[in-house]
Amino acid sequence: MIEFNSELLIPPLQPATGYKPGFDIQAVVNGTARLTEQQLAELYYHAPLLDLGRWALAVSQRMHPEDYRTYVIDRNINYTNICTARCTFCAFKRNDPEAPDAYTLSYAQIYEKIRELMAIGGTQILMQGGMNPALPITYYEELLRGIREKFPAIHIHAFSPPELVEFSRFFNLPAAEVLARFKAAGLSTLPGGGGEIFSQRVRTRISPGKCSGEQWLDVMTEAHKLNMFTSATMLIGHIETIEDRIDHMCRIRRRQDWALANAPAHYTAFIHWTYQPDNTPLDKKRKWNPDFGKPFEFDNGRTVRLADANEYLRMLALARLYFDNIRNLQSSWVTMGPKIGQLALFFGANDMGSVMMEENVVSSAGTSFRLSEELICRLIRDSGWIPAQRNQYYQVLKRHDGVQSPDLQVRQPAVFPKRQHHITPEDVARYQAIELTISAPSRSESGREK
Numbered sequence: 380m381i382e383f384n385s386e387l388l389i390p391p392l393q394p395a396t397g398y399k400p401g402f403d404i405q406a407v408v409n410g411t412a413r414l415t416e417q418q419l420a421e422l423y424y425h426a427p428l429l430d431l432g433r434w435a436l437a438v439s440q441r442m443h444p445e446d447y448r449t450y451v452i453d454r455n456i457n458y459t460n461i462c463t464a465r466c467t468f469c470a471f472k473r474n475d476p477e478a479p480d481a482y483t484l485s486y487a488q489i490y491e492k493i494r495e496l497m498a499i500g501g502t503q504i505l506m507q508g509g510m511n512p513a514l515p516i517t518y519y520e521e522l523l524r525g526i527r528e529k530f531p532a533i534h535i536h537a538f539s540p541p542e543l544v545e546f547s548r549f550f551n552l553p554a555a556e557v558l559a560r561f562k563a564a565g566l567s568t569l570p571g572g573g574g575e576i577f578s579q580r581v582r583t584r585i586s587p588g589k590c591s592g593e594q595w596l597d598v599m600t601e602a603h604k605l606n607m608f609t610s611a612t613m614l615i616g617h618i619e620t621i622e623d624r625i626d627h628m629c630r631i632r633r634r635q636d637w638a639l640a641n642a643p644a645h646y647t648a649f650i651h652w653t654y655q656p657d658n659t660p661l662d663k664k665r666k667w668n669p670d671f672g673k674p675f676e677f678d679n680g681r682t683v684r685l686a687d688a689n690e691y692l693r694m695l696a697l698a699r700l701y702f703d704n705i706r707n708l709q710s711s712w713v714t715m716g717p718k719i720g721q722l723a724l725f726f727g728a729n730d731m732g733s734v735m736m737e738e739n740v741v742s743s744a745g746t747s748f749r750l751s752e753e754l755i756c757r758l759i760r761d762s763g764w765i766p767a768q769r770n771q772y773y774q775v776l777k778r779h780d781g782v783q784s785p786d787l788q789v790r791q792p793a794v795f796p797k798r799q800h801h802i803t804p805e806d807v808a809r810y811q812a813i814e815l816t817i818s819a820p821s822r823s824e825s826g827r828e829k
């Protein structure tokens with residue numbers, strides 16, 4: 380048995396190419412200097428992807444020298460799809476509560492989903508919805524109390540900042556008070572949904588009816604003050620510029636500095652993902668093409684620059700170099716697929732995110748990657764680490780280094796109907812004997828003669 384040696388996973392730090400940054404990248408990698416926004420921009424525009432990956436992996440190994448990489452088993456429960464906002468990247472919401480496919484889940488339906496989650500070893504729910512003005516505050520409080528009472532072992536990770544800003548408006552209460560009441564009813568942590576890009580010029584175009592970037596950050600700060608841990612997110616690959624992304628990251632890093640110095644809780648993770656265009660109004664916009672030779676510019680949201688795997692991994696590596704105050708970076712295999720999701724572990728991610736039992740938002744936009752626990756474990760193990768199930772605080776619940784590991788079970792061969800793979804000579808003879816009753820087209824029908 381080969382002993383795990385994290386040193387082996389640290390690549391040599393000399394660049395893979397001849398590129399040399401105009402500042403001391405070694406100090407950033409070692410953790411003795413902070414990457415500035417100007418340096419982040421320099422790396423984005425000039426550093427080859429492989430160099431970024433090497434530096435980001437070295438940082439990830441420094442921050443997480445353990446022999447494992449983690450994942451969580453949870454279930455997305457989208458309790459309603461009725462929403463007052465009109466995000467142009469969203470294929471999930473229904474603005475009209477009377478629409479035939481508009482819904483709000485009953486408590487019984489939500490409880491049943493949690494029972495199913497627990498049956499597969501799940502430990503938490505990620506509950507988010509549209510922003511439905513018909514639901515009173517008691518719907519949420521009773522729901523949280525009910526879950527806490529019936530499923531005390533389940534961690535409730537729920538309600539993104541835009542929902543809390545709207546709740547504050549619907550219930551005429553300060554967001555901090557709504558948060559405190561939800562916490563008393565059983566809410567534990569907040570997901571980072573709805574962060575998108577904080578720049579108001581971008582939000583006005585892609586998220587009309589949704590809170591501002593500063594309001595998003597303020598809700599998270601209130602949560603941190605109340606000792607509730609949260610996640611930070613960023614949506615890339617739509618109408619935003621690189622400068623918008625850097626501004627977004629900068630605002631998160633500053634708030635995290637404040638939280639670490641002044642609050643009992645903070646951001647536990649940063650997650651970015653790429654816009655998925657199918658079925659969304661934003662997909663009607665023209666797409667920027669790098670072959671046109673003109674740089675992408677913000678043009679009031681008339682042009683979309685989609686992000687590919689290179690762009691996703693580049694931003695992931697840059698996030699690892701920039702966020703020296705956020706410990707965990709998640710791989711977004713839900714939008715990038717399992718292979719790029721696995722590669723993300725070598726570009727700064729230390730966590731594979733969630734074995735999602737259910738996902739409705741991204742799948743409404745045409746992306747439907749699904750991974751079982753077995754597959755996530757295999758992706759981690761094949762990359763050189765031991766897979767480990769974690770909770771929302773990134774504490775390890777189960778290390779999978781024994782023969783009972785989900786990915787080390789003997790798999791039964793799949794069974795397919797014989798005919799799909801094996802055509803017998805009798806089959807061939809039978810097909811050849813079928814009389815074709817297609818009459819030859821007349822000369823005029825064939826279109827050769829008019």
Ligand code: SF4
Binds near residue numbers: 464465470472
């Ligand atoms: S992304 Fe969320 S807030 Fe925006 S329209 Fe969709 S459900 Fe509503």
